[in-house]
Amino acid sequence: TGKSSVSNLLKAKQIPLIDADVLAREVVAPGTAGLAKIVAYFGPEILLPDGSLDRKKLGSIIFNDEAKRRKLNSIVHPAVRRAMLWGVVKNWIAGSKYCVLDVPLLIESGLWKYYGKVVVVFCSPEVQLQRLMKRDNSSHEEASARLNSQLPITDKVLYADHVVDNAGTPEDLEIRVNALIQLLDKEAGWSWRLSWLFPPFGLLSAAFTLARKGCSWEQEAQDCVNPALRYPRHSRRRHLGRGDRWVSPSESPAARAATRP
Numbered sequence: 001t002g003k004s005s006v007s008n009l010l011k012a013k014q015i016p017l018i019d020a021d022v023l024a025r026e027v028v029a030p031g032t033a034g035l036a037k038i039v040a041y042f043g044p045e046i047l048l049p050d051g052s053l054d055r056k057k058l059g060s061i062i063f064n065d066e067a068k069r070r071k072l073n074s075i076v077h078p079a080v081r082r083a084m085l086w087g088v089v090k091n092w093i094a095g096s097k098y099c100v101l102d103v104p105l106l107i108e109s110g111l112w113k114y115y116g117k118v119v120v121v122f123c124s125p126e127v128q129l130q131r132l133m134k135r136d137n138s139s140h141e142e143a144s145a146r147l148n149s150q151l152p153i154t155d156k157v158l159y160a161d162h163v164v165d166n167a168g169t170p171e172d173l174e175i176r177v178n179a180l181i182q183l184l185d186k187e188a189g190w191s192w193r194l195s196w197l198f199p200p201f202g203l204l205s206a207a208f209t210l211a212r213k214g215c216s217w218e219q220e221a222q223d224c225v226n227p228a229l230r231y232p233r234h235s236r237r238r239h240l241g242r243g244d245r246w247v248s249p250s251e252s253p254a255a256r257a258a259t260r261p
């Protein structure tokens with residue numbers, strides 16, 4: 001939907017950014033324990049002649065086999081999580097006001113509960129599929145398999161504190177990303193300085209954020225029609241795009257919950 005495009009715009013504005021896809025490549029580079037575990041499970045034929053991972057081959061396997069995808073995730077994700085946490089700590093030590101983590105499987109992994117704010121970059125599933133096919137030069141079938149390995153974007157958007165609409169042109173996206181930066185700056189306010197200068201205040205503030213997210217999660221879970229679609233409170237969500245374009249009535253949470261099996 002354009003997370004990496006948003007990340008690039010943020011980086012250009014000197015916003016500290018941690019990219020889970022980049023970390024996921026680092027933890028399976030030649031010589032790592034991650035790559036050894038992958039070879040042990042998928043066999044040596046998963047390597048290219050130079051000893052690096054054959055990503056195309058591995059992708060064609062795991063995006064069509066849930067059990068193997070889970071196995072790969074169980075090898076890669078713990079190492080990526082540790083690297084992300086370390087990245088956040090380094091940003092805190094450096095005195096960053098905030099940092100952004102670009103995480104494709106944030107909702108699926110349940111990690112969203114541990115983040116101060118969740119931003120979802122949104123475009124329609126049709127546009128998402130077309131852009132993916134064009135970017136990866138992949139077939140309809142290959143791109144669909146990759147998308148079907150994730151929660152639909154229309155579900156992910158329900159978890160967002162802020163939604164960046166990427167239905168338009170790259171120029172439209174840049175305008176929205178600038179608006180997002182202003183919003184995040186405003187939300188960070190002055191309290192981040194206290195968190196930095198007085199670590200106990202930072203820990204308290206983190207505990208408060210977790211408790212607040214936990215409460216909204218529990219409350220919504222009780223109200224939710226379908227337990228598989230548990231989503232947090234919408235009132236906190238801010239939409240950074242054309243309000244009447246992105247979620248049509250048929251995509252509203254209530255309509256989606258009602259039509260689910």
Ligand SMILES: CC(C)(COP(=O)(O)OP(=O)(O)OC[C@H]1O[C@@H](n2cnc3c(N)ncnc32)[C@H](O)[C@@H]1O)[C@@H](O)C(=O)NCCC(=O)NCCS
Binds near residue numbers: 073
């Ligand atoms: C399967 C692999 C080798 C395919 O490599 P490839 O170069 O084609 O894709 P790349 O790593 O650049 O990922 C591109 C996108 O694919 C999607 N994707 C990747 N892995 C997964 C996964 N396990 N489940 C669902 N979607 C995924 C994400 O949207 C991601 O942004 C690679 O994606 C991988 O190692 N995946 C497992 C690690 C993972 O979950 N990474 C994503 C976030 S940590």
Ligand SMILES: Nc1ncnc2c1ncn2[C@@H]1O[C@H](COP(=O)(O)OP(=O)(O)OP(=O)(O)O)[C@@H](O)[C@H]1O
Binds near residue numbers: 003004006131132173
């Ligand atoms: N507004 C836009 N108009 C046209 N193309 C776009 C737009 N935004 C992004 N794209 C293109 O869509 C493709 C997907 O975008 P991008 O790689 O940023 O998505 P992503 O969410 O990071 O995907 P993934 O989860 O697979 O890493 C890229 O080729 C990108 O150049």
